[in-house]
Amino acid sequence: MTGISQALATIRAAIENAEARFQRSPGSVSLLAVSKTRPVADICESLACGQHEFGENYLQEALDKISALGDPRLIWHFIGPVQSNKTRAIAEHFHWIHSLDRLKVARRLHDARPAHLPPLNVLIQINISGESSKSGITAGELLQFINGLKDFTRLRARGLMVLPEPKHDFEQQRLPFRETRRLFDEMNAAGAGLDTLSMGTTQDMEAAIAEGTTLVRIGTALFGPRR
Numbered sequence: 001m002t003g004i005s006q007a008l009a010t011i012r013a014a015i016e017n018a019e020a021r022f023q024r025s026p027g028s029v030s031l032l033a034v035s036k037t038r039p040v041a042d043i044c045e046s047l048a049c050g051q052h053e054f055g056e057n058y059l060q061e062a063l064d065k066i067s068a069l070g071d072p073r074l075i076w077h078f079i080g081p082v083q084s085n086k087t088r089a090i091a092e093h094f095h096w097i098h099s100l101d102r103l104k105v106a107r108r109l110h111d112a113r114p115a116h117l118p119p120l121n122v123l124i125q126i127n128i129s130g131e132s133s134k135s136g137i138t139a140g141e142l143l144q145f146i147n148g149l150k151d152f153t154r155l156r157a158r159g160l161m162v163l164p165e166p167k168h169d170f171e172q173q174r175l176p177f178r179e180t181r182r183l184f185d186e187m188n189a190a191g192a193g194l195d196t197l198s199m200g201t202t203q204d205m206e207a208a209i210a211e212g213t214t215l216v217r218i219g220t221a222l223f224g225p226r227r
């Protein structure tokens with residue numbers, strides 16, 4: 001086995017173990033391979049091992065890979081900060097965006113989403129650790145934000161995304177994920193119809209699974225440290 005196929009098998013086993021340990025249904029947590037800064041060859045190798053969903057942060061790099069690969073089996077997730085002038089390319093080339101935090105950007109994505117494609121799946125990024133430098137809306141803004149998305153029929157609000165500040169302690173890691181899950185349940189009780197929680201990276205994947213994530217975003221554990 002190559003490094004990537006070995007790493008994929010290890011991560012899949014870790015997800016299964018955590019699902020069992022935290023009473024999650026088997027298969028309820030999906031894996032997004034975060035391929036930013038990685039060559040196209042790494043994506044091909046992962047695809048050969050059955051990994052179809054990839055996350056990218058940098059638009060131009062992602063567009064180069066998407067056109068180089070040109071494979072309809074690939075599902076592309078934009079997970080980086082969004083600049084308003086980049087919305088057209090995101091709307092045209094991606095299946096998901098995880099980092100939506102401005103209605104102005106939502107409108108631009110809606111306007112640019114091509115009619116022959118299904119609505120763009122969107123996750124709203126919450127600034128769950130309350131850090132001023134980070135992207136994301138506050139918990140208090142969420143209900144109004146979701147209501148604001150209802151006009152944008154070319155977008156489909158699927159859920160929430162968080163990237164909490166790194167913590168080493170497992171119990172500390174769980175807290176922001178628990179709070180995000182609580183918000184998710186609260187929004188669904190209000191009729192939001194969300195089905196996706198994008199929480200957990202290499203460092204805190206188990207804590208996110210313990211708190212109900214449905215999708216973990218893994219780069220380092222899969223492809224090695226970024227250079």
Ligand SMILES: *Cc1c(COP(=O)(O)O)cnc(C)c1O
Nearest residue numbers: 034079201202203217218219220
């Ligand atoms: C880079 C990145 C990841 C992957 O992090 P790893 O620690 O390499 O697993 C996940 N989510 C976002 C938003 C990222 O930018």
